[in-house]
Amino acid sequence: GMDVLRADTGVLLWRYTSRIPALGLYPQPLVASGVVYVLTQDGHLSDLRASNGFTIWRVALHATDILPPSIMEGGVIYVETLDGSMDAIAESSGSVLWRYHGIGGGLESLTAGQGVIYLAFPATSGFNTIGSVTVLRANNGSVLWHYTPRVPAVQLLVGDDLALIAL
Numbered sequence: 001g002m003d004v005l006r007a008d009t010g011v012l013l014w015r016y017t018s019r020i021p022a023l024g025l026y027p028q029p030l031v032a033s034g035v036v037y038v039l040t041q042d043g044h045l046s047d048l049r050a051s052n053g054f055t056i057w058r059v060a061l062h063a064t065d066i067l068p069p070s071i072m073e074g075g076v077i078y079v080e081t082l083d084g085s086m087d088a089i090a091e092s093s094g095s096v097l098w099r100y101h102g103i104g105g106g107l108e109s110l111t112a113g114q115g116v117i118y119l120a121f122p123a124t125s126g127f128n129t130i131g132s133v134t135v136l137r138a139n140n141g142s143v144l145w146h147y148t149p150r151v152p153a154v155q156l157l158v159g160d161d162l163a164l165i166a167l
Helices: none
Strands: 002-005 012-016 030-032 035-039 044-049 055-060 066-073 076-081 085-090 096-101 109-113 116-122 130-137 143-147 155-159 162-166
Touching: 030 066, 066 109, 076 109, 109 155, 116 155, 130 155, 130 162
Parallel strands: none
Antiparallel strands: 002 012, 030 035, 035 044, 044 055, 066 076, 076 085, 085 096, 109 116, 116 130, 130 143, 155 162
């Protein structure tokens, strides 16, 4: 379950309960524009009204379980799934806009901005290190480019038309 409180006063607004446990803070629920998005262990994504917890929509994703990371950008929720793909889900309806196959599971990080999605994959050795980066078009999931740093990277930063990979 999940308790939802007013951030300024600590007053309990509502409590989320489900017969299928929410994944709690792993991944953490997404909160934006008066809506809370919750992933459950049975592979469902729910859109809950932040003011009262009422379900706006609930959609079954194509995997039986969900792992982070997941983000929201430009009205689209991007979710990595255990079957080695990524779903791009419309914030307004919960419909799957496109699906990218070929992730293989286990993203290190997921970043979105300026019409593209950056997928950072872990290195085969080292803790929390990046072994490769794949960049997708946000509108359809097609691959723009791949990059493999000469040594495992520690961070991917995106901004000002640059992708910086810290080695």
